[in-house]
Amino acid sequence: MAPEKRRLISSGSTFEQQIGYSRAVVVGDWVFVSGTTGFDYASMTISDSVVEQAEQCLKNIEAALKEAGAGLKDVVRVTYVLPDGDEFEPCWPVLRKYFGEVRPAAMMISAGLADPRMKIEIEVTALRASS
DSSP: OOOOOOEEEOOOOHHHHHHTOOSEEEETTEEEEEEEESOBTTTTBOOSOHHHHHHHHHHHHHHHHHHTTOOGGGEEEEEEEESSGGGSGGGHHHHHHHHTTTOOEEEEEEOOOSSTTOOOEEEEEEEOOOO
16 A cells, blocks of 8 residues: 555644644644644633643544544644643643543743643644554
């Protein structure tokens, strides 16, 4: 079977059309998931809690990875972006829940996000396991 050239994955978020990006891009066995926030795309709502947003980010990422034929176990790199770096530590139990066994390479950046309601954004790169 020939390797997949390039496939775009959408979450259905209106932001993707408005801005011009995809939730994820699959190239061969690599899956690149865009910076993902804590919006619940079904209701387009977002919690005020950074911990709840972190949980929702990872649920959104997990859904994109699943559509790409991958899972959180395939994540090799993760980047966390938080406007307030002091809010990172309260998220650690959630991050450990999803990545504690996987332990991808990681980085946390403190920077502003596009919407003041957003308290965390997470981006991942995954390498799908060979079949």
